[in-house]
Amino acid sequence: MPDNVDALYVPPSAEPVVKVLVVDGDPSCAQSLDLALRSRSRRRDDLPYQVTAVYDSTEALARLALGGWDVLVTDMQIPGLDGLALIDAARVLIPNLGIVLVTGRATVDTTVTALRDGIQDVLVTPTTPTEVAESVTRVVRGLRRAATVGQHRVLAIGAHPDDVEIGVGGTLLAHQAAGIEIVVLTLSRGAVGGTTEQRARESQHAAEMLGARLFHLDLPDTMISAGPPTVPAIEAVVAEVRPTTVYVHSGNDQHQDHHATFRAATVACRQVPRLYCYQSPSSSLNFHPNRFVPIDDWFEAKIGVLRCYQSQMALRAYLDPELIRATARYWGFHGRTRFAEPLEVVRDVAGSSLAGQEPPALAARPPHVPSQRNGPGQPATASAEVPGVPAR
Numbered sequence: 001m002p003d004n005v006d007a008l009y010v011p012p013s014a015e016p017v018v019k020v021l022v023v024d025g026d027p028s029c030a031q032s033l034d035l036a037l038r039s040r041s042r043r044r045d046d047l048p049y050q051v052t053a054v055y056d057s058t059e060a061l062a063r064l065a066l067g068g069w070d071v072l073v074t075d076m077q078i079p080g081l082d083g084l085a086l087i088d089a090a091r092v093l094i095p096n097l098g099i100v101l102v103t104g105r106a107t108v109d110t111t112v113t114a115l116r117d118g119i120q121d122v123l124v125t126p127t128t129p130t131e132v133a134e135s136v137t138r139v140v141r142g143l144r145r146a147a148t149v150g151q152h153r154v155l156a157i158g159a160h161p162d163d164v165e166i167g168v169g170g171t172l173l174a175h176q177a178a179g180i181e182i183v184v185l186t187l188s189r190g191a192v193g194g195t196t197e198q199r200a201r202e203s204q205h206a207a208e209m210l211g212a213r214l215f216h217l218d219l220p221d222t223m224i225s226a227g228p229p230t231v232p233a234i235e236a237v238v239a240e241v242r243p244t245t246v247y248v249h250s251g252n253d254q255h256q257d258h259h260a261t262f263r264a265a266t267v268a269c270r271q272v273p274r275l276y277c278y279q280s281p282s283s284s285l286n287f288h289p290n291r292f293v294p295i296d297d298w299f300e301a302k303i304g305v306l307r308c309y310q311s312q313m314a315l316r317a318y319l320d321p322e323l324i325r326a327t328a329r330y331w332g333f334h335g336r337t338r339f340a341e342p343l344e345v346v347r348d349v350a351g352s353s354l355a356g357q358e359p360p361a362l363a364a365r366p367p368h369v370p371s372q373r374n375g376p377g378q379p380a381t382a383s384a385e386v387p388g389v390p391a392r
């Protein structure tokens with residue numbers, strides 16, 4: 001360990017700044033991250049960042065004890081305490097500290113543990129300075145949103161990369177425009193449909209475009225269970241995000257992973273006030289939507305998000321933009337708008353305290369389709385609200 005950690009890399013100070021502490025033995029990594037963050041903040045007219053690098057957990061804790069830090073970036077393997085133990089100690093010192101954990105392998109156990117510990121983002125090595133900078137930016141953005149519009153949080157759950165974007169990409173873009181916090185949870189890495197590395201990059205890029213945090217687990221593609229470990233994995237994310245609205249696959253879906261994800265999510269999200277199911281290309285003819293979210297303003301952007309999945313565009317006929325357009329146009333006819341995304345309402349507790357805080361919004365609702373997907377004991381939804389979707 002160097003005698004003077006400042007020798008590693010400490011840039012000039014400027015106030016006000018977002019202060020980032022990086023625990024890494026390589027000074028060039030912190031310098032690259034600093035440059036990447038400066039570039040991002042200039043482009044986005046954001047607050048400037050100040051990156052400070054330290055070598056090990058002892059020095060990190062000494063720095064954290066001085067206070068004033070916004071984000072901690074640490075590897076799982078560092079000299080001294082391991083990364084998770086450092087994070088535990090850091091949380092005691094600065095409870096609202098944003099945390100990015102870099103690890104060699106994001107197993108389900110690692111990710112679930114990380115989420116339970118309140119870690120906002122988990123990155124898998126190898127990472128680039130740009131990827132770490134994007135993660136830090138997302139965490140800072142999330143912390144700011146939590147301080148302002150923290151009551152409204154959306155969680156979109158999909159079995160595979162691209163499921164969420166196909167089902168509710170336009171709805172999520174509307175939420176993003178309303179400034180609502182969005183989290184995407186993808187349960188598998190999609191190994192059956194391509195290389196997991198490429199699909200992970202595509203997922204991350206799509207999440208960026210949605211303004212969403214991405215939790216990407218590693219459950220077995222085509223063999224996702226409706227019970228453990230899926231239920232506790234989703235429960236961990238729900239405990240971390242505390243969503244007021246959840247979107248998930250429909251139970252009326254012929255893909256075994258989609259169906260299992262629906263069943264697991266209905267258990268794991270039993271306390272969430274609003275639970276909606278979206279359409280997938282494998283949805284059966286029993287998919288009966290009773291809520292239609294107008295996405296006229298977001299349709300082209302949704303197509304742009306789907307283009308992130310280049311590895312699948314050539315393989316999957318269901319990603320044909322013409323089909324996406326025709327489907328949205330068809331549901332738009334039902335919803336009395338041009339383009340719409342259809343939802344089955346499992347639960348919409350309009351009278352709950354959380355739901356009562358949602359901003360007014362409107363989604364078209366057909367007069368001829370009864371609300372038949374509400375959960376046991378829940379009344380049919382009389383309102384046509386989808387949080388964060390602008391009134392038309």
Ligand SMILES: [Zn+2]
Pocket residue numbers: 159160163255258
């Ligand atoms: Zn899928």
